[in-house]
C-alpha cells in the first residue's frame with residue numbers, strides 16, 4: 292500500500308506532539324548513524340533479500356491465520372480469526388524486530404549488542420539472534436527481575452549471552468534501562484543498542500514498526516485468500532506497542548477497519564494497580580521519548596501491576612499516543628482475572644495456548660463478538676504462545692498436584708546436585 296504522511300513521523304521523529312529524540316548528546320551520532328543505515332537498507336535489494344530469507348527460514352514466516360470456528364460458534368456472533376505469532380521462532384513476535392535490528396547492526400559493522408530486559412522475553416529473542424549472527428551479547432536485567440525470571444536467565448546464558456543483574460534503584464526494568472544506556476554510551480563505537488518495542492528515541496519506533504509491519508501485511512493477504520474480505524476489527528494487546536503496530540499498520544488508512552489496542556488492567560482501576568496508560572497516564576518525557584506515562588504526584592514513573600510481564604510497563608510507544616488522540620485506534624483494558632479466563636477458554640475450545648499478554652486481546656474479542664452479526668470478522672493478534680507462563684498458570688489455575696510436582700522436582704534437583 293502506498294504510504295501517506297498521515298501516520299508517519301516528521302523529520303525529528305514526532306508523531307503529532309509525541310516521540311522525538313531526547314537523548315544525551317554523546318548518543319546523537321549513534322542515533323544518526325542508525326537512521327542513515329536504516330534509510331539506506333530499506334532501499335537496498337540485497338538487504339531486503341537477506342531479511343526475507345531470515346523471515347522465511349529462521350523465523351518461520353508467514354505465521355498462520357487461523358479461523359476459530361468453535362469459539363466463534365459458541366459466542367454466536369462475529370467470526371474470530373487468530374494471527375498466530377506464537378508460532379514464530381522463540382515463541383513470539385519479538386523475533387521480527389530482533390532479526391531486523393541485528394541485520395542493521397551487521398550492516399553498520401557493529402560486533403557487540405547491548406539490551407535490557409524486564410521479564411526476559413526480549414533478552415531471549417536478542418540472545419538468539421546474537422548467537423545466529425555472531426554478535427557479542429550483553430543483557431542488563433534488574434536483579435529482582437533476574438531472580439523472578441530464572442528460567443529465562445538460564446536460556447539466555449545457554450544461548451551465549453552475558454546477563455548482568457542490576458542492583459541499583461528498585462532493581463527492575465527501569466534500572467536495567469539506565470545500566471544498558473550507560474554501557475551503550477561507553478561502548479557506542481562498536482555497539483548497537485537493540486531496543487525491544489516501538490518506543491525509545493527516534494528512529495527506534497520507526498525501525499521496529501518497519502520490521503513488525505509484515506504481520507499486518509500477512510493478515511490482509513491471508514484473510515483475502517480465506518474469505519475474500521478485509522477484517523472489520525483488528526485487536527492486539529499493547530505493552531510498548533510493537534505487536535499492535537505490526538498488526539495495525541497495514542490497516543491504518545483503511546477506514547472501514549476498526550483497530551483496538553488492549554492495555555493491562557491488572558488488579559483494578561486505581562492508579563498503581565494496573566498498566567493502562569490511557570487510564571490515568573499523563574504526558575511526559577522519559578527514556579528518550581515523549582508519550583503517555585503512568586506517573587505519581589511528583590511526576591516519578593509509577594510502578595505498574597499486571598499478571599503479564601510483557602505489558603507491565605509505565606510508558607507506551609509514541610505512535611500509540613498519537614493514534615489514541617486522533618481516535619484512529621480505540622484503547623481498552625483487560626484485568627488479570629479476565630485474562631486467565633480467556634487463556635482457559637482458548638485452550639479448551641481451540642487447542643491453542645496463549646501467552647498472558649496476548650490473552651488481553653482475546654478478552655476484548657470475546658466481549659465484542661457476541662455483539663456483532665455473523666458476517667463480521669475480528670482478527671486477534673496472538674503475540675505469543677503460552678508455554679513461557681507455565682509457572683504463573685500453574686499457580687493461578689490449578690491444582691494442588693502441580694504444586695506437589697514442583698516441590699518434588701525441587702527435592703530431586705537438590706539430591707542430584709550432591
Ligand SMILES: *Cc1c(COP(=O)(O)O)cnc(C)c1O
Pocket residue numbers: 383384385412413487488489528529530531532533534535601602646648649674675676
Ligand atoms: C513482550 C511481549 C508483548 C508486549 O510487547 P509489545 O511491544 O507491546 O508488543 C506482548 N506479547 C508478548 C507475547 C510479549 O512477549
